[in-house]
Amino acid sequence: MSQDSNLTDQDYKDGQVLLFDKPLEWTSFQLVNKVRWLIRKNLNIKKIKVGHAGTLDPLATGLMIICTGKFTKRINEFMGQEKEYTGTVKLGATTPSYDLETEINETFSTDHITEEAVYAFAKAYQGTIQQRPPVFSALKKDGKRLYEFARAGEEVEVPTREITIYDFEITRIVMPEVDFRVRCSKGTYIRSLAYDMGKGLDSGAHLIALKRTKIGDYCVDNAQDIVTFENSFAARDNS
Numbered sequence: 001m002s003q004d005s006n007l008t009d010q011d012y013k014d015g016q017v018l019l020f021d022k023p024l025e026w027t028s029f030q031l032v033n034k035v036r037w038l039i040r041k042n043l044n045i046k047k048i049k050v051g052h053a054g055t056l057d058p059l060a061t062g063l064m065i066i067c068t069g070k071f072t073k074r075i076n077e078f079m080g081q082e083k084e085y086t087g088t089v090k091l092g093a094t095t096p097s098y099d100l101e102t103e104i105n106e107t108f109s110t111d112h113i114t115e116e117a118v119y120a121f122a123k124a125y126q127g128t129i130q131q132r133p134p135v136f137s138a139l140k141k142d143g144k145r146l147y148e149f150a151r152a153g154e155e156v157e158v159p160t161r162e163i164t165i166y167d168f169e170i171t172r173i174v175m176p177e178v179d180f181r182v183r184c185s186k187g188t189y190i191r192s193l194a195y196d197m198g199k200g201l202d203s204g205a206h207l208i209a210l211k212r213t214k215i216g217d218y219c220v221d222n223a224q225d226i227v228t229f230e231n232s233f234a235a236r237d238n239s
Helices: 010-012 028-043 067-081 115-124 144-151 190-200 226-237
Strands: 016-022 049-052 061-068 083-091 127-131 160-174 179-185 205-215
Touching: 010 016, 010 028, 010 160, 016 028, 016 067, 028 049, 028 205, 049 067, 049 205, 061 067, 061 226, 083 127, 115 160, 115 190, 127 190, 179 190, 179 226, 190 205
Parallel strands: 061 205
Antiparallel strands: 016 061, 049 061, 083 179, 083 205, 127 160, 160 179
């Protein structure tokens, strides 16, 4: 992969695959907009296509693949690849969004939950399963985003979808927190996994941290942050 500081306007138009580690609290849309603006501003390009291969929630960090120019046609190819995430589930409480975006709406006992039960849930929650996406999501129903119904306080039935969990590993348990690593198919909601864990353990749960570590063969260890990308243009100007 070329160094950003060596790329020309034509390189970006012909197509580049850029790996970014999305900052916490940024939307995926914000990151794409920032990348597009930096390319246009620094290389005097009036118009260029820039898109991402898979949304991350604002409260998640980690790998985003951003494609430019002609490579935006490859976005669906990247989106279809398996993903890997690490994160933390907090047992004993639920939120409407299944994460920290909304306030806790119900609490539950965790006294009965053993480490063995947590490991057993993870083992059972693998293979091809039916998962119900969160109502606080960007999926559409009747032409509206699900989160629009949710924020308006409207009840909406969210259908389940078939997903595949290739591997679900529990990496740390310090009650009420459970750390995990999961490899999964396109369309998997890790927030729903957290919610399902709570139900499966006769309690409640929500996601309190999430990082996407891999998309196919691409790894977050090889990704740059947006500040490094911005500085690469400054380094080019000073060289």
